[in-house]
Each structure stands twice: as structure tokens, then as C-alpha cells.
Amino acid sequence: MAFEYEFPRAALTVDCVVFGLDDEDLKVMLIQRNLPPFKGEWALPGGFVHVDETIDDAARRELEEETGLSNVFLEQLYTFGQLGRDPRERVVSVAYYALVKLMDHSVQAATDAADAAWFPVMDVPSLAFDHHDILDMALNRLKGKVRYAPIGFELLPKRFTLSQLQHVYEAILESELDKRNFRRKVLKTGLVIETDEVQKDVAHRAARLYEFDADRYKELEDTGFNFEV
């Protein structure tokens, strides 16, 4: 007990909503708490912000510590400061959401922490604290942002088929899209480049693989451009 202040201070934490796409389902990573409060319940990964690290750094550190994930898309979501959201004391939490490429690393590798697991976002268990509110807001942000920013790619491996990309959008937006219209629209943006590689080991006609052209997106962004799906 060595740090003293003139006025009482809230504790500052980060919580991360980590999304991944597994087959057709949008999933979120949860960890089972092994400490009170809410011991044994599922919660978003997160923890305290150190006084000598930025909030972004804290989010990345906690993510790596608790789930082994690094080098992921991570963006600040909202700061939750309701009274009583933590039963112990006043805790203000800066929430982030992350998008990870589940198809690269298998789900296994990403969840070797025994108490971490992926849940379909449409079927999550009861959550600790106000983490349901945080998850809801993250889902809404994702649904909104995916329509005007090219973040869908963050859920896919570097090379992907257009059908995979379409499934990303369908999973996030919870609606079916027309294949021909989707392909035409995506290709017209000029932001996906065709490679000369095709799928392997599939029991049907192999689809062509594409890559997202991040450089071109940066150019277009400057000239006031809007990715739209």
C-alpha cells in the first residue's frame, strides 16, 4: 500500500472483444475466470492498465497474456464507467475489439490457454460484469464499420477466395448476399488483387485466391474514398 492520492481514484482496466470467423460462424473468445469476483464465469479477456503503458499497449499485452494472440487488428471501442459494474470498487474499463485470422492459426493454437474458448456470437453464455453490454456494442460497431471500411479482410488469411470474403460479410451482417453482385462490387473497388494461386484439397472446383491491396487502399483513402459493400 504505497501509492497515495489526495482524492480517491477509479481503477482503470481494458477488456477485449476478440472476433474470429470459423467456417460460417462469427465467434468471440471468452475466458473462464479463476479468481473472484465472478469466479468460474465466462468473461472477456482483459486486465488492469499499468501506469506506465498506454491503453492500447495494455490491451495488446492482456490479449497476448490471456489468449496468446498477437499482431491482430485492434481498435478502441468505448469506455464503460457505470457505478457498480465491478462489485469490488470503482473500475472504469476501456473496451477494445479485435479481429483475428482464425483460419491461419487453427483454433486450437489460439486457445491453448486451457480456460479460453470460442463461442458463436449468437450463442454466448452468461457473462461476468457488464460484459454483455460490451459485446453488444462491439457487434454493433463491427456491423457498422464493416460496411465502409475494409476490415473484413482481417478475419481471413492473407489469400482468400471471394466466397470466403462473402461469408465474412454474411456472418457479420446476418444477411445473405447475392454472389454475382457481391463479386462485381468487390472487384470494382480495385482493392482485391487476383493471384495465380487456387484452392487446394477441395472436393469441387478450386476457387481462385485473392489478396487485399492495402497500399492501394491507403492511396484511395487519402483521395476521400469509401469502401462500400
Place this chain on the structure above:
Amino acid sequence: MAFEYEFPRAALTVDCVVFGLDDEDLKVMLIQRNLPPFKGEWALPGGFVHVDETIDDAARRELEEETGLSNVFLEQLYTFGQLGRDPRERVVSVAYYALVKLMDHSVQAATDAADAAWFPVMDVPSLAFDHHDILDMALNRLKGKVRYAPIGFELLPKRFTLSQLQHVYEAILESELDKRNFRRKVLKTGLVIETDEVQKDVAHRAARLYEFDADRYKELEDTGFNFEV
């Protein structure tokens, strides 16, 4: 010095970017600091979050204390936690942006705090802390959000002319809009209702006054609707 913690804690503050529309210009309210650090420089209104109030409440309280404004549109913007953003110690600030109806209360009434003043957003003085970053982000948020949410009305009195509404959009988006197309599009949303009142004391043909239909917006919102201008 009565409050002790096991680990050092950041101080938590709120900062408010208050927008108003004065004639044709989008303006932001700044206050001149009378305490170090940055004494004498302009800054966003803000202050410390009390341990027993929510962050939203803190923002409203600071806004009222420092500028006399209450009952305004207020929304959380982003949380700024860079190291060194406050030279004294680690301070994390939750930024908000507010939209006020400048035409109701005259500018005078809103700025009777002697050290508060409105500046055109395109011509603000040098600001304390990282407040330029906060202002930039607030402007970008406003530009984005005004396109899909009916928040432009928050800058106008309850009853307004369609030309006033158009000026709101032109000021925020920094572009000129076609009068006929704008009126058609706005009226087609069904979210502005014609009153039987017209302007008074104008040196030309008096324009009809309209009101925003908040009830109808709530209905439409539920059925998945998007205000678009």
C-alpha cells in the same frame, strides 16, 4: 493524502468538445486556463471524474460548471491515454462531444464564464495538452455521424427552416449542397414535420418552420432505418 492503493493509478478526466452553429460557421467552445499547466492557453472544457459519478455524469457536470451549458446532446468520443499527455502525471481522459443550440440562447448567455469563448473550428488557437487531437477526432466523428444519424437538428432551435438545416450540413461537411435536392431528400425521410409558423423579422420572404419528429425516428430506427443526407 488519504487514499492509498497497492499499485499506482492514473488520474481520470473528461474533456468536452462543444460544437455550436453561429450564422454560417461551425464553432467550438474553448476556455482559457487560469491554472498550470498550460496556464493562459486555450483548452477544451473538462476536469476530473469523481469516484462516485459515472463518466457521462462527470462530462455533464464539468460542462455545466465551466460553460453554464446543460441539457445538450452529449456523446462519448474516445479515450485518450498517451503517456506524457499531461506533464504532471499519468492522466487518462475520456473525451466527449456536445452539440448545442446556439441560436436559442444567444452566444452571450452561453459564455458568461469570462474565460470561455467560441472559435470557428477552422481557425482555433494553439491548444493545451493533446486537445488538438481530440478536436480533430471530434470533427471527424461529427462529419461521419451526421450522414447517417439525425444529429444535425441538435445544432438548431426546435423550429427551423430547411435552409438553416442545409447550412448545418454544409458547415459540417464543408461542401455545398443543392437546395432542391436537399429539400426533397429531407422531406422524403418523413422526419421533419411542417408547422404552420413562418419566420419573423426577416427582410425577405419568410421561410416556413419545421420540426424534427423524434418519435417517428425512434419507430423507424427499430425497423432498421438509416437517416441519410
Place this chain on the structure above:
DNA sequence: CCAAAAGTGTTTCACGTACACCCATGC
């Protein structure tokens, strides 16, 4: 040869956009 997903064009309709003139009012 069958199953499974890849890949491909056209038509239709709604909406965005560009554009110019008369009207009402106060001074």
C-alpha cells in the same frame, strides 16, 4: 456420373445529380 461450389451477364428500377426560374416580403 454425380455432388458441390465456382464462375459469369442482363434487365429493371430507384435514386442521385445537375440545373433555372418565379415568388413573397421588407425596405
Place this chain on the structure above:
DNA sequence: GCATGGGTGTACGTGAAACACTTTTGG
């Protein structure tokens, strides 16, 4: 009567949406 902003309609082109069949590959 003139200056000032209020108010109105149409034509054109682009883009969104709906829609079905052939192709390729592995088993």
C-alpha cells in the same frame, strides 16, 4: 421597384437488385 432569400420540377445517368445456368473438379 429592388434586393434577398424562399420555393419549386424535370431529364439523365449511374448504380443497386433480382435472377439461372454452365463449368470445373474430386470422389
